[in-house]
Amino acid sequence: xxxxxxxxxxxxxxxxxxxxxxxxxxxxxxxxxxxxxxxxxxxxxxxxxxxxxxxxxxxxxxxxxxxxxxxxxxxxxxxxxxxxxxxxxxxxxxxxxxxxxxxxxxxxxxxxxxxxxxxxxxxxxxxxxxxxxxxxxxxxxxxxxxxxxxxxxxxxxxxxxxxxxxxxxxxxxxxxxxxxxxxxxxxxxxxxxxxxxxxxxxxxxxxxxxxxxxxxxxxxxxxxxxxxxxxxxxxxxxxxxxxxxxxxxxxxxxxxxxxxx
Numbered sequence: 001x002x003x004x005x006x007x008x009x010x011x012x013x014x015x016x017x018x019x020x021x022x023x024x025x026x027x028x029x030x031x032x033x034x035x036x037x038x039x040x041x042x043x044x045x046x047x048x049x050x051x052x053x054x055x056x057x058x059x060x061x062x063x064x065x066x067x068x069x070x071x072x073x074x075x076x077x078x079x080x081x082x083x084x085x086x087x088x089x090x091x092x093x094x095x096x097x098x099x100x101x102x103x104x105x106x107x108x109x110x111x112x113x114x115x116x117x118x119x120x121x122x123x124x125x126x127x128x129x130x131x132x133x134x135x136x137x138x139x140x141x142x143x144x145x146x147x148x149x150x151x152x153x154x155x156x157x158x159x160x161x162x163x164x165x166x167x168x169x170x171x172x173x174x175x176x177x178x179x180x181x182x183x184x185x186x187x188x189x190x191x192x193x194x195x196x197x198x199x200x201x202x203x204x205x206x207x208x209x210x211x212x213x214x215x216x217x218x219x220x221x222x223x224x225x226x227x228x229x230x231x232x233x234x235x236x237x238x239x240x241x242x243x244x245x246x247x248x249x250x251x252x253x254x255x256x257x258x259x260x261x
Contacts, residue, residue: 005032005046009150012185012237014178017152017229019043024069026115029107030096033115034154037073040167041118042154044229045090051139052147053098061109063087063117074114079165088120090153092135118155119169121194131175131192131215133256138177138188141261152176152234156191156226171195174223176234187237188261189220191250216250217259 004027007015016032023034023043031047065071080087089111096107110116139149155170162169171194178187193214220238224231240260241247253259 003027003029005030005150006048009048010148010178010180010185012180012233014150014185014234015232016046017044017176017224017227017231017234020228020230024073026066026068026113028091028096028110028113028116029103030098031091031107031111031116033090033113035069035073035115036157037069039157040073040075041157041170042090042115043157043227044152044154045116046150046152047091047095049095049135049139049149049151050098050147051149054094055097055099055101055104057097057101057104057108059093059108060105061093061112063112063114066113066115069115075117075119075167076114079119079167084122085119085169086122087114087117090116090118090155091151095135095151118173119164119167120173131173131190134175134190134215134259135177137256137259138179138261141179148179150178152178154227158226172226174227176220176223176231178234178237185233185237186239186261187220187234188239188259189218189223189234190253191216191218191223191226215253217253218250219247222248222250 005016007013023036026033026035033042034044036043065074065076091111093108093111097104135151153175156172156174161171173192175190176187219241220231220234243260
């Protein structure tokens with residue numbers, strides 16, 4: 001299913017962050033998913049985005065299981081029915097949609113495989129000005145340099161995540177964006193917390209108000225700490241660590257102007 005994440009997409013080689021646990025590597029056009037079969041969710045996704053070549057393509061594609069992986073190792077449609085959980089894209093539909101029209105369409109349709117989804121409370125996808133807008137913000141920032149960005153994101157697969165229909169609902173998500181600045185590789189790390197989900201006695205998860213979705217810019221070392229990932233060269237590329245003395249501080253974001261790039 002095509003080429004997958006390209007670690008040489010930026011002038012500085014950036015490998016995928018690697019989980020400590022075993023994961024199945026699934027390649028799609030311009031992105032890769034490392035699927036944790038135990039949790040039935042992605043431990044890592046990585047996508048290459050060429051901001052100069054992005055295309056507006058019609059929204060096509062239906063959510064479907066990846067035939068390369070046993071269905072019981074994926075979080076499929078049963079988890080998302082009759083509740084307030086959305087199928088949240090990890091690699092956003094638009095991110096790999098660049099280049100010629102056919103390639104862009106194939107890449108965006110590939111984002112609808114279930115290994116690229118994670119349960120998100122209804123309303124999560126409405127916070128576009130922060131979580132979903134982070135990549136746009138970074139792309140705009142990078143336009144003065146290489147106009148290319150590599151983005152990594154996935155749920156934080158925590159031990160305290162609440163059980164539901166045979167899986168555990170992730171309470172936090174992480175994201176790292178990397179680009180080539182004039183002085184070398186730069187990267188920024190973020191965490192979104194949806195811990196204020198309401199769990200009813202029958203296990204149904206209800207959506208909290210939008211204010212419960214808290215977004216933080218965090219040191220990339222903190223992403224590595226809470227996830228157990230090996231983040232490789234992203235650690236020393238962290239723009240936040242370069243600018244702040246408190247290397248473990250989580251900075252809450254209220255608007256895009258709060259983001260340090």
